[in-house]
Amino acid sequence: MALLEVKDLGIQFGGLKAVDGFHMEIGDNELIGLIGPNGAGKTTVFNMLTGVYQPTDGEILFDGSSISGLTTYEVTKKHMARTFQNIRLYKEMSVSDNIKTSCSVRRKYSLIDAIFHTGKYYKVEQENEEQVQKLLKMFGLEDKADLLAKNLPYGDQRRLEIARALATEPKLLLLDEPAAGMNPQETEDLAVFIKWIKDEFKISILLIEHDMKLVMGICEKITVLNFGKIIAEGTPKEIQNNPQVIEAYIGRKK
């Protein structure tokens, strides 16, 4: 069975149908792209999947159960995590604390353990610390562990967001324009990195991205949104040659 199954998903803001009749299926260990012009409704899809917005229509099945109506943190507990288009780090917290906060979804202790520093407190803190160190190393951030997140260079901030999401141990990772604001070289490195994450963590990734080269290069399947509706879906090759997609992106050819 598919990891994520979305049927007929829709949301309305006042009179505007921001997303309408959206559907998608993601299997285990797949890398899927979600593209479309500005304002097409891509981020809105993420917000519905993660419970930030409650959809007006449709159904979301994730990992065998319906997650419609769950709050954002409940969805995360069910092993779905995301990053944000506009970076939303905990700016005044250290790089390692940014990641460590996510660890508490999986490993926690009671307030009593925290106050009396019981064995369980030390054990869990130790495990979380190890997890943080592992991620810091993978993301090349170990030298910057004690910096405040806001003092990181831009590219590192983008990557820290991914590391922080991975620390919640997702089965499905949603990346919202991770290459935004990066130069071509950085974008290329990121593409390799995203593919590597998918294989290393054995997770599925749903990627929103404007950079065509990045999406076409690494995604196995792509869904194209325009004005809230799916106008095409298929392999990168099929999408590249789809006349409707070309029209949506560069306008009708005369």
Added chain:
Amino acid sequence: MQKNMKKGIIKIVIVVLVFILAKFLIREGIIGAYTERIIITVGINIILALSLNLIIGYTGQLALGHAAFMAVGAYVSAIFTTKLNLPFVPAIILGAVAGGAAGFLIGWPILRLKGDYLAICTLGFGEIVKVLIQNIEYVGAARGFSGIKLFTTFGWIFLFTVLAYILIKRVVNSVYGRDMRAVSQDEIAAEAMGVNAFRAKLLGFIIGCAMAAFAGGLYAHYLMFIDPVSFDFNKSTEILTFVVLGGIGSTSGSVAGAVILTVLPEALRGFGDFIKTYRMLIYSIMIVILMIFRPQGIMGNRELSLQNLMKKGNTFNIKGGEKDGIA
């Protein structure tokens, strides 16, 4: 863990030595009754500052009626010791429980909302508590509650201040404290990372309220007389000043803020007539000057610890070399 143990033992030894020294100085009369009184006030104010800092500095919620929770603790504990003959410690613990319960009743509906509604509600709660007490004859109404026994000695204050500091430190350095900070920085991101923002805020608020109530119990059994106006908006503002001046979000800053702002006005008494007359004016001007030159407070949001002192350069430079990030 071995290292933690060793550090813990060193800390305990330091605390015990300080206590013995202070006790000795008091007994020998080197620390007089007047100075002892200031020290006790400092202790109570440290607990108050720590408790408010947990709410403002860690959960990021603005609370403007902190003295009202102090009042709850003061009155409840005083009723238990004075009218029901309960021993001191259980009484102030019950006072703290009452303060925590009041915090729960306010926080439960309010903290679900996103935005600064707590500020207005706590402000309102402050007024309600005052008016309520003014009308309850059982606790002396507006005349005040007198005949409370003196229980709060230097020893108790020392013990409870140290315990309050340890409690706050441990809460803050746990998953619960990190959740609170994450929520205060970016609630949407924190929820997306699996944090129940409402629970995190409520927990911080309840602990803060209970601790303020505990301080209220100590206060009542030290002054032996309490009345509604001792816990009005001015008192809440005073506690807020400790936190802001010390540095919002810094536990050691709250301690520094409470100590300086309690000792300063007393110290100014010692000078000539001019300063004595304009004592409070000078005090206010000094706060204004400090806020102009160090708006982030004495400590900013950093912490003072043995470790930081040893590798000073490192920790104290965190805020330097800021780079522009596009967010």
